[in-house]
């Protein structure tokens with residue numbers, strides 16, 4: 001069996017030793033919660049009666065307290081294509097629970113923001129903090145103590161991180177994440193992007209654009225680009241928190257239903273009363289977190305997880321930082337090219353061999369921790385297979401021995417790149433993250449004059465006025481967590497793509513975020529410290545030369561040092577109200593740095 005790569009072992013050890021105090025305190029909390037925390041036997045008769053009053057067919061069993069009651073935390077809404085299938089899940093899951101003599105109740109609902117609907121809109125300023133709102137909602141649901149386990153229904157960007165953060169504070173309970181799967185492929189993402197660029201240039205009408213968008217986003221299920229939502233699914237496989245291979249099976253299929261049934265059955269087998277206790281907080285340990293980071297790097301996953309993975313880890317007493325991820329990136333090869341890092345989408349990725357192929361090949365190359373506690377049995381190996389139906393019964397088969405499409409998926413020995421898809425940049429502007437997997441290597445280093453903006457609409461106005469038709473580093477500041485909730489600036493992608501296609505050297509530098517679906521334009525994002533907190537990005541002036549280099553890991557303002565030191569930060573823009581943003585002021589004011597998760601909730605909880 002291949003030993004784990006020495007650098008992966010070294011980074012894991014560095015995380016374990018850095019996290020020792022917090023992780024020990026966390027595990028002690030779980031022991032206390034299991035023994036003395038609020039749970040069904042500690043409830044009064046009144047408490048209990050409220051908990052089963054409306055349980056109908058399950059009332060007697062819940063009242064008896066002799067069988068596991070599974071809490072369902074659901075992020076269902078039928079506006080989000082990825083979450084629309086969840087509407088029917090709870091009733092099905094109650095049937096599946098009864099098949100094992102258990103019961104299930106919807107413990108609580110949590111909100112699910114669609115970053116696609118809010119992209120470029122003011123609602124995007126609530127997006128990052130909706131994650132923490134979801135974490136709190138998950139805690140509210142589980143705080144009733146009516147449940148000996150939980151199943152978490154969520155897929156999209158902030159929802160899985162939020163569910164996990166909240167659930168980990170009840171990490172003494174066994175839990176399984178249950179996905180609903182990607183929508184079938186529609187209009188190819190590259191064609192969608194082409195029509196967007198034509199529209200940005202005034203060469204396509206709004207009707208033509210809407211037609212292309214509607215052909216791409218056309219049904220129930222997760223959008224098929226490899227963005228944050230589908231990166232979530234990949235990470236849950238890498239951490240062993242799904243039934244093996246559940247990530248990318250389409251909704252409304254018999255196989256999807258059997259995977260959901262298997263998840264409900266499985267969670268009844270891993271409770272503390274049994275002989276295979278697998279509490280969530282023990283599954284999510286340092287090795288599982290490293291596996292998630294490796295998965296992100298090997299598959300070109302979403303840059304948003306450079307923020308969410310540290311936040312999830314923190315909720316389990318573990319500290320991972322951008323240096324850890326950068327060191328891992330140096331030894332983890334890029335084995336998948338899924339749009340925006342390639343042409344195919346997640347359905348094509350799954351057909352080419354999918355997660356089973358990736359996990360089996362990375363394990364064989366000593367690039368993943370095999371020995372983690374998953375919700376299944378047998379460590380991570382079972383996740384190197386893929387689910388199938390045999391006479392309508394769920395089974396697992398070997399992932400294809402060879403990739404079925406080597407333009408999308410390759411083994412580590414013939415990877416697309418020797419290093420992973422994300423780099424840390426450092427310099428006199430601070431620390432930032434750049435996703436290299438989607439950027440042509442010829443564009444990894446850019447040195448050009450800056451144009452400085454404090455709002456993405458100002459950038460688009462300058463683009464439309466033809467002011468950006470030259471080599472340029474577009475700087476958009478005051479987009480950090482404390483400024484305006486750190487929105488994604490993905491709406492800039494078509495315009496910056498047009499400039500790049502015209503032959504200009506273009507890069508984006510921001511203390512904000514980009515979408516996991518953002519691609520070909522080099523973007524140094526999550527710049528920390530943010531402009532709102534007098535970070536050096538606030539010192540930049542139009543015409544300064546800035547160097548961004550994923551080759552050398554630099555982000556540098558090439559300004560005479562005396563001038564630079566004498567500069568005063570640009571004034572903060574006014575704080576706006578409307579679209580509910582004022583309700584999130586408490587989350588902005590207390591938010592800590594993106595590298596630690598950008599969370600007032602975790603900062604003030606001293607996690």
Ligand SMILES: O=C(O)[C@H](O)[C@@H](O)[C@H](O)[C@H](O)COP(=O)(O)O
Nearest residue numbers: 115116119227228229515516517
């Ligand atoms: O991080 C992500 O993956 C994005 O937030 C994604 O969830 C978002 O919905 C994009 O905006 C969709 O892409 P388009 O905006 O290009 O449709």
Ligand code: SF4
Nearest residue numbers: 114115116156223229
């Ligand atoms: S993947 Fe993004 S755009 Fe698609 S449903 Fe989820 S949040 Fe919305």
